[in-house]
Amino acid sequence: MNNNSILLIDPAFDPASASACNLLVKVGLDSFSYAIINKGTKQVSAVFDEQECESGAQKFAERLKTDSYLKLPYQEVKFSIHTSNTIAIPNDLYNEEELESHSQFFTEAHSGNLYSQAQNHFGFTTIFTLPKAIDKTLEEFINGKKFEQNASLLSLAEKFKETTLFLDFTVASFNVSFIKNQQVVFQQVYEVENIEEFNYYILLIINQLNIDLKETALNISGIINEGDEKYNCLLKYFSKVDFISVDTDLNQEVLDDMPAHYYSSLLALNQCV
Template sequence: MEKNSLLLIDNGFASQPSNGCHLLIHITEDSFSYAIIDQYSNTPKVLFSVQHLDQVGNKISTLFSTDSFLSLNFASVKVAVQTSNFMFLPEHLYDKKQTNNYLKFLNHPEKTEEHKHQELKIITLIGLNSELKKVLPEKTVFLPILSPLWTCINKSLAPCFLVDFGADIVTFLYQKDANLIFQNSFAVCNLEEFNYFLLLVKQQLGLEETTSILMQGLVDEGDDYANCLKKYFLEVRLNLPKNIAYNKLTDQMPQHYFNTLLATQLCE
């Protein structure tokens, strides 16, 4: 297995028909992860992740031609995409006839996908790599990263700030009064850069030290990034959503590593 990658396989998976499984994919600008989910037990049978990619589109093309698991016939395929090439539009202001005008605000996307979030009443336009569209089945459902992240938090009247860590990317999501206030991703190469973006967003959003902070992804309790959050906030904890089906496979790694990927299953 290559450097910076992880592969976990359920011992009994090879004997199961793949058409009883769902494929979940999580793509960022420098990583690719997938999970194969049994539709009857609702639990993962295969987990794969590779980080620090320079050419994500090329890597995905290679994986779909060489990874035997990705060639299986799945009941459904869902892809959550983290990209800086996106825009939010309130549903009540969205006019499909103006799509070409909206796309002027994106960075020359090769392909675009439109997604409507029913609960938030937000339309998201996502710019995609053309290679991604080529290798995925036509039935693939594309989702903005907002969808699984929103699924991962407990919507309440109390303010909540979710911090989702990738290898070199961090995504912030802030909700208050069960409404989305902010969501964006930042390229972060070290602790100093993380501290800078954290303070920038904290100041812009007016976050108080009493704001509840949830951490997930590639972070651990007590590491430098967690301790950085604890400098500014009183309540900082790992996020383990009750609606995500963890099992013995996810137990082999810290479970919060897989939140965004596994939450994709719950999104429409």
């Protein structure tokens, strides 16, 4: 482990029980984390997290070679992966046989696999590619399901009926989803070096999306704490800031010493189908 990583594991976890467990993997722009969940006992057996990576995708590729927990024969594996090549297509315009035609709108040229992910609650389908550093590698996970990075955040958002801004933080970046009238209006990820830059992006989001601060709920998750610089910055504009928790019956004792919202989006990946 280095100073930017942490591994929390139930001392009673037996790697031989992996066939009864799910592996959840979240690869961010600058972070990498995973969780092991026993399907039978509904217990979170382990959580690994590494922040401030030069590349989350590259860090994942590296740990696949050295981390024995990633190589166990799990019942199911789910990957949530940041990519710059992603586009949302309204379901009434989506045609599964024309995936390649939509790739012309990607920000980067692609030569790999195309993936699709239905967001039926919000009425669209996401089409995306994965970073080359891990796309080929994931083919070894025969039972692996691949999701775009915001999939778990959107699964948490489904229970909210009001206009809501969702922010999911790593140490050096944050993901944004803005939901209005049960529609996903905006999604983006921003890297931030300091509080001034964070303040700039928050004002940019508020102004460009014409967010009504009195009518919009703010829900946050990830690596942020009440009273820190980013939290206090948000309070300059929003009257209330709520932390997102995973509405689940999972036993999370392994995380008892950590803030409950730190790994909400990671554990919510368990709800994605």
